[in-house]
Structure formats: C-alpha cells, structure tokens
Amino acid sequence: MxxxxxxxxxxxxxxxxxxxxxxxxxxxxxxxxxxxxxxxxxxxxxxxxxxxxxxxxxxxxFEFETNYKGMGIDRKIACYGYENAIIVDAGSAITVDIINNKKHEGGFILAGIKAMKDLYPNISLKLKFDFNTKVNLDKIPLCTQDAISYAILQSIIQPIENIRKKQKIIFTGGDGEFLSKYFKNSIYKKDLIFENMKRIINANDCIA
Amino acid sequence: MxxxxxxxxxxxxxxxxxxxxxxxxxxxxxxxxxxxxxxxxxxxxxxxxxxxxxxxxxxxxFEFETNYKGMGIDRKIACYGYENAIIVDAGSAITVDIINNKKHEGGFILAGIKAMKDLYPNISLKLKFDFNTKVNLDKIPLCTQDAISYAILQSIIQPIENIRKKQKIIFTGGDGEFLSKYFKNSIYKKDLIFENMKRIINANDCIA
Known part of the structure; x- marks a missing residue:
C-alpha cells in the first residue's frame, strides 16, 4: 500500500x-x-x-462534519476519529482544531515558529535575535533574546491553553514534537495524516 | 516647553x-x-x-532600576512612576513591561498587529485574508478569515493575561487604543511618553 x-x-x-x-x-x-x-x-x-x-x-x-468553511482535507484527516481532542499541525502555519463530544467546533491558525523567528528582524534590526529554545516560561524575561523567544512561544501556547477543556492535545508537523513538550497530556504523532489515511482505508472495504 | x-x-x-x-x-x-x-x-x-x-x-x-539588559529609553520612560502596572506600547512591535511593587520585573516583545497581518499571506497565498477587527473571541472560529483574525488577537491578548496579577494595564502606541478594549481595568494613554517626560522634568528642578 x-x-x-x-x-x-x-x-x-x-x-x-x-x-x-x-x-x-x-x-x-x-x-x-x-x-x-x-x-x-x-x-x-x-x-x-x-x-x-x-x-x-x-x-x-471520507465525510467530515463541520460548520467550518474552507477547511483543508489534510486538517480534516488529521482530526479523523477523535472525539475529544485538540489537533495541532505545527508547520509553516500552525492549525489548531478543537473537537468536543465528537463535534468539530472550529479552529484557528497561528503563524509557524520559523515565520515568527524571521519576522522580528524585519520589524526592526534592533530585534535581531537568536531563538532561545530553552527560555524559562515561568520567569519574566530580562533581555531582548529571551523577551522575543518567550513572546513567540507564549503567543502559541497561551491561545491553545485558553480554549482547552482538559482534552488531550495531538501534535503533528515539523514543530509538533518541540511544541508538545510545553503541554501536559499531549502526544506527538509524526505520521498522524498517514495513520488516519490508513484508518479511513480500512473503514472502506471497497477501496482497501 | x-x-x-x-x-x-x-x-x-x-x-x-x-x-x-x-x-x-x-x-x-x-x-x-x-x-x-x-x-x-x-x-x-x-x-x-x-x-x-x-x-x-x-x-x-532619569534613573530606572531594572535587571533587564538592553531596555530602550522609550520603554523606561513609559514605565516611569508606575508601582503596579503592565505597560504595553503597541506599535510595529508590542513591548510589554511588568511592574510589581515598584519593581520592574522584566518584559517581552510581541510582533505588532500590522506585521502579523502582513505575515500570513507570505506564509501561503491560501492564508490571504481581511483582518476581522470584530471577530468574536468567545467563539471558536469557523472560517479562515476569523481563524487568522482570532489567532492574531489571542496571540497578543493571552500572553499578557497570563502574566497579569490584577494590575492595571496602560496602553500606548498606534494600536494601543484598539487593543485596550480587550482588557478589563486598562487605559489608553496616547501621549504616555510625553506625559512621563514632563513628570521627569518637573522632578528635576535644575532643568525645569
């Protein structure tokens, strides 16, 4: 196959x-x-x-019920089979989809980490920085490097935590593994799309 | 003067x-x-x-006590005189400074709204959108326009709410008035820098 x-x-x-x-x-x-x-x-x-x-x-x-208009098929497949979960595909953009009680409630689209890292020096040369992947998120930053690294991470983490209702979070995509470490009760699935494609195939005898 | x-x-x-x-x-x-x-x-x-x-x-x-390294004089002046407050200067970048019990505890630097609006279509042409300034932040978005508008706003609002400890938030800068509407117990001061410069001058007889 x-x-x-x-x-x-x-x-x-x-x-x-x-x-x-x-x-x-x-x-x-x-x-x-x-x-x-x-x-x-x-x-x-x-x-x-x-x-x-x-x-x-x-x-x-494959049918995916949602009131969301313009949802890409990759996002739909990433959500397939989940009943209570937040699905985060962290690539060039970060799509966040919320599924509660078997219902896709909608989602939002954050900018990806690389896009954010490249953005700051374009705003001002004074905001050139090296991303500190180990910045302490429990302390308020005390230098520019940490001030930007903290802001990039919190601007991804906090909007997700804000809509979370104790669901598990499923991460996929290039930055999924890195980001999953900041969330309790989360899991990284490198091949979420392929895994779910297989499930759909197996659920459809006629094409399996 | x-x-x-x-x-x-x-x-x-x-x-x-x-x-x-x-x-x-x-x-x-x-x-x-x-x-x-x-x-x-x-x-x-x-x-x-x-x-x-x-x-x-x-x-x-003007002396400003802080352990923050590389803090611009404009940020320091914006913070002048506050004992418990979060100072947000929302321009091309958004600086957020936290003052607790007369102590500047540090801060972080978010990307400005315009920079974020321009960023998405550069990530992918599929993410071209018109910013919906009236997107409902209490509902999970159901279309691309809202999904991005919501994400831009929440990626600014939530990191600020996350470090807030009931302090008042003082907004200044081009997007300060717009952003202040999303925060309880906040105020917009268009001329915060000039107001604080005047206070510093008045506190220094020798130059007044």
Missing part, C-alpha cells in the same frame, strides 16, 4: 514503512502499485497523475 | 499642545526654545542637533 500526502511544497509518500518526499518540480516515479492520496494542491495532484494511473483520492471516501 | 521623542522612523515633537512628526529625511526647523528629548536612534539625535542648540537629553536626568 502506498500513501501520498500532497502539500503546498512537497509530495510526501509512505511506501510500506519508508517515507519519501519530492518537491513539486521533481520527477515522481511510476510506482506500479495503487496509491491512496490526499491533496491540498492541484498542481501536485496533476504531477502525481502524470506518472501514476492507479490512484484513489481518499477525499471521496 | 518643547518635548521631542526620537524613534526609529520619526522625530516626534510636542510643542505646547501641538504635535508634529518629521521623518528622518525631513528638515527639522530651528525652534529657538529649549528642547527636552529622548532618543532610541542616534541618526535622529544628530539630525536634531544640526538645527537646534538648546537641547536637554532626558536620559541624563
């Missing part, structure tokens, strides 16, 4: 247990096996279709 | 009760009156000295 997650910048495969990433301008091999995919990027989908025929779009086998 | 606050992009005067702003490349008039100034920008200070002789640098008549 080959799984494929087509994002904004890469096409990400799980081939048995091996992961492969291709940038959008790279050649995608012909895999000679059925590929289950999700995509938030039409260009990437076309790219995949150029070299592969046996494709199943998971989106067609 | 003429007061002058030299910032990173403008030289800001208070002449009697009238305010005037000059950009750093504009010509500064000769005021033929004593000018009390503070400056975080040497180029601006030189500019002022080119056309005016009778100058008093408030920095020389």
């Amino acid at each position: 080959i799984l494929c997650d087509i994002g904004n910048t890469t096409i990400h495969f799980l081939i048995d247990k091996e992961e492969k990433r291709y940038f959008l301008d790279e050649k995608i091999p012909n895999f000679k096996e059925k590929i289950y995919y999700v995509s938030v990027n039409e260009k990437g989908t076309l790219k995949l279709k150029q070299s592969n025929n046996e494709l199943v779009n998971i989106q067609d086998y | 003429i007061l002058c606050d030299i910032g990173n992009t403008t030289i800001h005067f208070l002449i009697d009760k009238e305010e005037k702003r000059y950009f750093l490349d504009e010509k500064i008039p000769n005021f033929k009156e004593k000018i009390y100034y503070v400056s975080v920008n040497e180029k601006g200070t030189l500019k002022l000295k080119q056309s005016n002789n009778e100058l008093v640098n408030i920095q020389d008549y």
Whole structure:
C-alpha cells in the first residue's frame, strides 16, 4: 500500500514503512502499485497523475462534519476519529482544531515558529535575535533574546491553553514534537495524516 | 516647553499642545526654545542637533532600576512612576513591561498587529485574508478569515493575561487604543511618553 500526502511544497509518500518526499518540480516515479492520496494542491495532484494511473483520492471516501468553511482535507484527516481532542499541525502555519463530544467546533491558525523567528528582524534590526529554545516560561524575561523567544512561544501556547477543556492535545508537523513538550497530556504523532489515511482505508472495504 | 521623542522612523515633537512628526529625511526647523528629548536612534539625535542648540537629553536626568539588559529609553520612560502596572506600547512591535511593587520585573516583545497581518499571506497565498477587527473571541472560529483574525488577537491578548496579577494595564502606541478594549481595568494613554517626560522634568528642578 502506498500513501501520498500532497502539500503546498512537497509530495510526501509512505511506501510500506519508508517515507519519501519530492518537491513539486521533481520527477515522481511510476510506482506500479495503487496509491491512496490526499491533496491540498492541484498542481501536485496533476504531477502525481502524470506518472501514476492507479490512484484513489481518499477525499471521496471520507465525510467530515463541520460548520467550518474552507477547511483543508489534510486538517480534516488529521482530526479523523477523535472525539475529544485538540489537533495541532505545527508547520509553516500552525492549525489548531478543537473537537468536543465528537463535534468539530472550529479552529484557528497561528503563524509557524520559523515565520515568527524571521519576522522580528524585519520589524526592526534592533530585534535581531537568536531563538532561545530553552527560555524559562515561568520567569519574566530580562533581555531582548529571551523577551522575543518567550513572546513567540507564549503567543502559541497561551491561545491553545485558553480554549482547552482538559482534552488531550495531538501534535503533528515539523514543530509538533518541540511544541508538545510545553503541554501536559499531549502526544506527538509524526505520521498522524498517514495513520488516519490508513484508518479511513480500512473503514472502506471497497477501496482497501 | 518643547518635548521631542526620537524613534526609529520619526522625530516626534510636542510643542505646547501641538504635535508634529518629521521623518528622518525631513528638515527639522530651528525652534529657538529649549528642547527636552529622548532618543532610541542616534541618526535622529544628530539630525536634531544640526538645527537646534538648546537641547536637554532626558536620559541624563532619569534613573530606572531594572535587571533587564538592553531596555530602550522609550520603554523606561513609559514605565516611569508606575508601582503596579503592565505597560504595553503597541506599535510595529508590542513591548510589554511588568511592574510589581515598584519593581520592574522584566518584559517581552510581541510582533505588532500590522506585521502579523502582513505575515500570513507570505506564509501561503491560501492564508490571504481581511483582518476581522470584530471577530468574536468567545467563539471558536469557523472560517479562515476569523481563524487568522482570532489567532492574531489571542496571540497578543493571552500572553499578557497570563502574566497579569490584577494590575492595571496602560496602553500606548498606534494600536494601543484598539487593543485596550480587550482588557478589563486598562487605559489608553496616547501621549504616555510625553506625559512621563514632563513628570521627569518637573522632578528635576535644575532643568525645569
């Protein structure tokens, strides 16, 4: 079984247990096996279709109830199967989705850590800094480096804690592991999207 | 009495009760009156000295006790005289300073609202949005516009509420009035720097 997650910048495969990433301008091999995919990027989908025929779009086998308008399929799949949880996908942006009593209640979108780190020196050269990943969040900062590092972290942590009602928090994405350390009752799932794609496939006999 | 606050992009005067702003490349008039100034920008200070002789640098008549390293004189003056307060200067960056029992305990530096608004479309074109200044912060957002507007506001509000211990919050700066509306027991002081400069002058007979 080959799984494929087509994002904004890469096409990400799980081939048995091996992961492969291709940038959008790279050649995608012909895999000679059925590929289950999700995509938030039409260009990437076309790219995949150029070299592969046996494709199943998971989106067609998956219903996600929500009143949220414009929720990407990757976010929906990340939320799949959770009944009480906050799902945080921490990449270039940080999507936060809230599920209470089996209901997706909505979500919000924070800027990603890298974007925030790059932002400060653009505001003013005086705000050039090296990110202190070990800044103490229990103390009020006493220098510029800590003042900015603290602010970046708290501007992510506090809005999430603010809407939390004791749910577990599930982290995924490039900064997910790092951020999960700041939250009690949280877990990091590197392959949340692929795991949930498998669950959807297994729940649909006709495509499994 | 003429007061002058030299910032990173403008030289800001208070002449009697009238305010005037000059950009750093504009010509500064000769005021033929004593000018009390503070400056975080040497180029601006030189500019002022080119056309005016009778100058008093408030920095020389003002002590501010803190363990914070690298705190700008404008931030120190904004904090002057407060015994229990949070001072928020909301401009291109948002400085937050905490004063408890007459002691400056430190502070942190959030990105300004404009910088955050401009940041999202740079992360991804899918995150282009119009800032909804009226987004309901008591509801979890249900569309991209609200999801980002909510995140920008909460990433400012929640870190401040998190360190607050019932102190009053004093807002100043371009976005200070807008932000102050989200906080109980807060006040907006448009001319906090000038007000505090006057207090410092009045406390120093020799220069008044």
